[in-house]
Amino acid sequence: MASLDIQGVTKAFGATNVLHGIDLAVADGEMVVIVGASGCGKSTLLRIVAGLETPSSGRVLIEGRDVTPLEPADRDIAMVFQTYALYPHMSVFDNMAYGLKIRGLPKAEIRARVEEAAALLSIGQLLDRKPRQLSGGQRQRVAMGRAIVRHPKLFLFDEPLSNLDAKLRVQMRAEIRRLQKRLSVTSLFVTHDQVEAMTLGDRLVVMHEGRAAQVGTPMEVWSRPADTYVASFIGSPAMNFLPATLTEGGAAARLGGGAVWRFADGARPGGEGRAVTLGIRPEHLLPDGADGLPLGVELAEPLGSETVVHGRLPDGTALTARLPGGVPGEGLRVAPDLAALHVFDGEGGKRLDPA
Amino acid sequence: MRKKVIFRGAALPYLLLMPQMAVTLVFFFWPAGMAVWQSTLRQDAFGLRTEFVAFENFLDLFHDPIYLNAAWNTVIFASSVAALALGAALFLAVQADKQIRGAGVYKTLLIWPYAVAPALAAVLWLFIFHPSIGLVGRGFGALGIEWDYRVNGGQAMAMVIIAAAWKQVSYNFIFFLAGLQSIPSSVLEAAAIDGARPMRRFWTVVFPLLSPTAFFLLVVNLVYAFFDTFGIIHALTRGGPGNATETLIYKVYVDGVQNLNLGSSAAQSVILMIIVIALTAIQFRFIERRVHY
Numbered sequence: 157m158a159s160l161d162i163q164g165v166t167k168a169f170g171a172t173n174v175l176h177g178i179d180l181a182v183a184d185g186e187m188v189v190i191v192g193a194s195g196c197g198k199s200t201l202l203r204i205v206a207g208l209e210t211p212s213s214g215r216v217l218i219e220g221r222d223v224t225p226l227e228p229a230d231r232d233i234a235m236v237f238q239t240y241a242l243y244p245h246m247s248v249f250d251n252m253a254y255g256l257k258i259r260g261l262p263k264a265e266i267r268a269r270v271e272e273a274a275a276l277l278s279i280g281q282l283l284d285r286k287p288r289q290l291s292g293g294q295r296q297r298v299a300m301g302r303a304i305v306r307h308p309k310l311f312l313f314d315e316p317l318s319n320l321d322a323k324l325r326v327q328m329r330a331e332i333r334r335l336q337k338r339l340s341v342t343s344l345f346v347t348h349d350q351v352e353a354m355t356l357g358d359r360l361v362v363m364h365e366g367r368a369a370q371v372g373t374p375m376e377v378w379s380r381p382a383d384t385y386v387a388s389f390i391g392s393p394a395m396n397f398l399p400a401t402l403t404e405g406g407a408a409a410r411l412g413g414g415a416v417w418r419f420a421d422g423a424r425p426g427g428e429g430r431a432v433t434l435g436i437r438p439e440h441l442l443p444d445g446a447d448g449l450p451l452g453v454e455l456a457e458p459l460g461s462e463t464v465v466h467g468r469l470p471d472g473t474a475l476t477a478r479l480p481g482g483v484p485g486e487g488l489r490v491a492p493d494l495a496a497l498h499v500f501d502g503e504g505g506k507r508l509d510p511a
Numbered sequence: 512m513r514k515k516v517i518f519r520g521a522a523l524p525y526l527l528l529m530p531q532m533a534v535t536l537v538f539f540f541w542p543a544g545m546a547v548w549q550s551t552l553r554q555d556a557f558g559l560r561t562e563f564v565a566f567e568n569f570l571d572l573f574h575d576p577i578y579l580n581a582a583w584n585t586v587i588f589a590s591s592v593a594a595l596a597l598g599a600a601l602f603l604a605v606q607a608d609k610q611i612r613g614a615g616v617y618k619t620l621l622i623w624p625y626a627v628a629p630a631l632a633a634v635l636w637l638f639i640f641h642p643s644i645g646l647v648g649r650g651f652g653a654l655g656i657e658w659d660y661r662v663n664g665g666q667a668m669a670m671v672i673i674a675a676a677w678k679q680v681s682y683n684f685i686f687f688l689a690g691l692q693s694i695p696s697s698v699l700e701a702a703a704i705d706g707a708r709p710m711r712r713f714w715t716v717v718f719p720l721l722s723p724t725a726f727f728l729l730v731v732n733l734v735y736a737f738f739d740t741f742g743i744i745h746a747l748t749r750g751g752p753g754n755a756t757e758t759l760i761y762k763v764y765v766d767g768v769q770n771l772n773l774g775s776s777a778a779q780s781v782i783l784m785i786i787v788i789a790l791t792a793i794q795f796r797f798i799e800r801r802v803h804y
Contacts, residue, residue, distance in 0.1 A: 208700050229706040241697035245719040254715075255705035306705070 158219035158309040159184050160205065160342055165214030167200055174200050176366045177214070185340040187333070189357030191347055193389070196363040199314060202346045206312050207231050218309055234303035235312040238319060240295045242287040242302075248274075249283040252302045273301040276335070293324045300332070304339065311336070311343040317352060329355060350390050354378070362386045384505035387435050387498060393464055393476050395435045399502065402430040406511070409434055409499070413471040415449055420494040422510030431502025438464065440496040441477035448489030451475060456483045543784065549777035568778035577754060578762065578779070585758040588672060589736035595676035596732055597725065600683030605713070607684075608691040618688070625681035629742030636674040636747065660748065664755025667748045671756050674747060675740045683728050690724035691717070730794045734787055759783055 160182040167175040174197045182188045190198045203209040205216055207228035215224045223231045234255075242251050249270055256266045274280040277297040287295055296316060303311055313332070317325045333356055336343050347353055353360050354374045362370045362377060362385075370382035381387035387395045400409035403416060406423035409432055410416050417434065424432065442448075451467040465477045465484065477490050499508045518524050553564045572578045607618050624632070642648045642659045651658035660667040694717060702712045718725075741760050744750060750757035750765060757765065759779060767776030 206700075206704060208703070228700070228703045229708065231704075233704060235701065235704050237697045237701060239695060239697050241695065241701040243698060243702070243716055254702070254707075258706040258711065302701075302705070 158342055159217075160310055160344070161215075161217040161220075162201070162205065163215045163217065165201065165204055165211045165216065167197070167204060167209065168212045174366050175204075175211075178368055180361060180368065180371065182342055182344065184342055186358045187336050187343040187345060187356060188359050188361060189345045189347060189353040190361045190363060191350060191353035191389070192363035194348055197366040198346045198348075198363050201363070202235075202312055202314055202344060205310075205344060206233060206235050231310075232306075232308050233310040233312060234306045234308040235314065236296075236299045236303050236316040238315040240287075240299040240316075240319075242295055242298055244287050246286075247283065248279065248285050248287070248290070248298050248301075251287065251298055252305050255302065255306045269305045269307075270301070273304045276304065277301050292320055293328065296320060296328055300335070304335070309342065311341045313343065313345040313347075315347055316345075317347070318349070325352075332356065350392065354390070360390075362389060364389075380507065381435075381498065382507050384433055384435065384500050387500070391437055393438045393478065395437050395498070396441075396475050397500075398434045398436070398469075398473055398475075400432050400434050401502075402426055402428060402432055406430075411449075411469075411471075412473065413449065413469055417492060417494060417497065419497065419499065419510070424499055424508045425511040426508075432508060433500040433502055433505065435498035435500060436492045437496065438476045438478040440493040441475070441479070441490040442493060443479055443484065444489055444491035446489075448491035449475075451477065451488045451490050453484070453488055458483055546777045546780045546784070549773055550781045551774075552777075553774045564774070568774045569782070572775065572778055572782070580754055581757045581759050581762045584668070584754070584756065585737065585760075587668065588675075588740075588756075588758050589733050591672045592676045592679065592736040592740070593729055593732040595672065596679040596683055597728055599676070600680045600728075601687050601721075601725070603680070604684050604687035604691055605717075607688055621684050622681045624678055627678065629678065629740070630746045632678050633674060633743045633746030636670065636677075640670050660752075662752055664752055667752060667756050671740070671744050671747050675736060675743050678743070679732055679735055683732065686724055686728055687721065690721045694720050726797060727794065730790050734790055737783065737786060 160180075162178055162180040162182075165175055165178045166173070178197075178201055180188070190201060192198045200209060204211045207223070207226060207230075211224065215222055217223065218231060218233070243254065246254065252270045252273060253266050256269060261269075270283070271280065274283060277300055279294060279297045279301060282290065282294060282298070287298065290298065296319075299316070316332070317328055320328060329352055332345075345352075345356055347356075353362075357374055359371060359373055360377050361368050362382075364385045370377055370386045372380075377386060377390050381390060381395075384397060388397070398411055400411045400417070402408075402424060403410045404418070406425060406427060408416050408418040411434070424430075426432075449469055451465065451469065453465055453467040455466040457464040457466075462478055462480050463483055465479055465488070466474070467477070467488070468474055475490070479490075500506060501508055550568055551563060551565055552561050553568065554561045603621055607614060607621070627635070637645065639645050640648045640658075640660060642652065642661070648658055657663075658666060660670045698716060698720075699712060702716045707715065737758075738760055740758070741764060744756055744758065744761050745764075748756045750761045760783065763776050763779045763783065766772045766779065770776075
């Protein structure tokens with residue numbers, strides 16, 4: 157158990173820059189989830205921490221010790237791979253014991269540790285099997301077990317749940333979180349799934365094109381996204397974006413269709429006419445027969461207690477709303493919960509807070 | 512996707528099978544049958560009288576010190592060729608599997624020897640090992656080592672082993688390289704994170720995963736050393752000096768073609784046939800069991 161510091165890590169493959177300088181401090185026992193679309197550099201970052209890739213510049217510190225020049229073997233870490241990467245020719249027991257044998261632990265202790273981990277993961281009855289005789293979920297548990305028995309300073313997870321079916325994924329997700337809390341091992345978890353990220357992480361790192369777009373707790377990232385990318389990536393269905401211009405001295409915004417939305421939390425800087433992007437989550441749009449915007453419904457997805465409505469405003473802007481109750485009738489009008497309105501710069505997409 | 516064609520009537524499918532059947536029958540089963548029949552016969556020196564002797568040819572062979580010597584030579588020769596060809600190929604494949612500059616050129620060059628005809632390969636090795644004109648042969652001489660494979664049986668054996676193994680390295684190399692590349696890199700990375708150094712990773716993870724490939728190649732190499740090395744031995748040493756490099760397959764030729772002892776030669780062929788059938792059977796039985804994926 158230890159802290160992890162990533163300082164100014166960059167990585168270039170030939171002329172392609174994959175990471176543009178990542179800084180991250182993970183506290184002892186914390187679980188940080190790195191989330192982003194494929195190709196954003198999240199796996200590369202994890203592999204740099206593991207020592208499987210060398211950074212082009214920057215340092216990785218585990219427990220305050222610079223491990224950048226060290227081999228993976230010398231970093232005292234454990235990693236769970238997307239493909240599980242079990243040794244196909246070894247039994248489950250030998251898979252889990254491999255790292256311990258290399259460290260030269262006494263046989264009795266190896267057995268004790270493996271059995272303890274197997275009990276924890278309820279795979280005790282599988283110890284004699286070969287990986288090919290196991291189901292996906294069982295392999296996943298063995299891979300976890302192989303990491304746990306080592307008592308490493310750091311757990312690394314490289315999209316470990318993406319090869320499981322939906323139901324098992326939810327189950328394993330909860331299990332990983334429970335185990336991590338119980339063992340309180342510092343962990344880095346890489347995923348492309350924002351639900352996984354929200355539910356697993358003490359903190360999230362949302363990565364976009366080799367940069368950390370935002371670092372924060374799940375609720376911070378959800379309620380105050382740093383830019384339009386983070387805003388669209390976190391939350392499902394995704395946030396709506398509406399182009400608008402500031403008006404009333406920055407205290408309100410005028411939409412393309414002419415409607416004016418007044419900010420609940422104060423004026424934005426930049427003055428009259430500044431281009432902004434308004435963000436409103438589908439669940440923050442409410443049916444409003446009087447003042448709302450008319451929404452031409454194109455598709456309604458009833459989910460039982462609520463309905464997701466995809467439609468267009470009169471000026472053609474696409475808008476998604478999550479409304480309570482069943483499928484709405486003709487002449488739907490929706491209005492935003494102005495307290496939940498996000499304002500972003502019209503050009504860079506950065507969040508604009510009240511001046 | 513497999514397409515299944517359904518024929519109307521039985522004539523056309525049999526007709527389509529005919530060419531392959533004919534080739535197999537005429538060029539494999541007929542000669543093999545003839546060899547089996549011939550191995551039970553004995554002719555006089557002039558080929559005027561032939562008598563049926565049943566298993567006598569075989570029994571004679573097992574009491575013939577020259578035959579037993581050839582069998583022993585074959586054991587030495589085949590195991591050395593297989594060990595050398597497999598070991599060298601595995602070493603080279605492991606090197607080629609690393610990310611190195613010019614890997615493509617390196618791999619291509621390693622595959623070339625397979626395209627060299629056995630007789631040409633033998634001539635190449637003659638130019639290397641010949642005591643008076645060969646590079647290595649003269650080098651040995653300069654170092655004061657008495658090198659002449661034309662008199663020293665041990666040296667002759669070493670030379671044919673090296674030449675025969677050299678030709679087989681390419682074949683083994685391709686299979687080992689493919690085997691190495693089919694090992695998922697994440698498994699090796701997992702081993703590295705588990706603390707295994709490269710040598711340990713090789714012996715505890717890579718080599719066990721390669722073992723089905725290695726076993727397949729072992730059988731192929733033994734078959735090669737038993738049956739396909741006639742050309743090399745013939746061009747290099749003609750089985751000599753004495754009978755030092757005379758293997759079973761070479762003795763089949765000597766007894767059948769030079770000594771015209773057809774009955775004994777046929778009996779020797781039948782023994783070799785049984786050996787190759789046994790090797791192939793082992794191959795088929797084990798290869799399917801020992802694959803890990």
